[in-house]
Amino acid sequence: MEAAGHPLRVSDDTGTVIDYSLPESAITSGVESTCYTPFQPIDIAWQIQNAYSSAASVQVRECLESAGIQPAGTVEDEHAQLVDAGLDEACFANPPEVVDP
Known part of the structure; x- marks a missing residue:
């Protein structure tokens, strides 16, 4: 995402679950889909596993x-x-x- 010019905005990385968002431009440009799709299963599993500590x-x-x-x-x-x-x-x-x- 960052290499494509759309860095994530991390609002809290102090816990097990990292709270982040991404710029609208990443979505409209299609970069979000390209970058996130391979990562999505890992992200979902991590969030489910660590949901209680969010x-x-x-x-x-x-x-x-x-x-x-x-x-x-x-x-x-x-x-x-x-x-x-x-x-x-x-x-x-x-x-x-x-x-x-």
């Missing part, structure tokens, strides 16, 4: 805990808990300590 997953657990809900222990179950409690929008709109169930 920033979003940590935020979901913190949000559940701040609402007095014990997190279920899996990404899927914790997301379901968040939705069932009606906290999904509030959790990501406000820091977890501000959420009022």
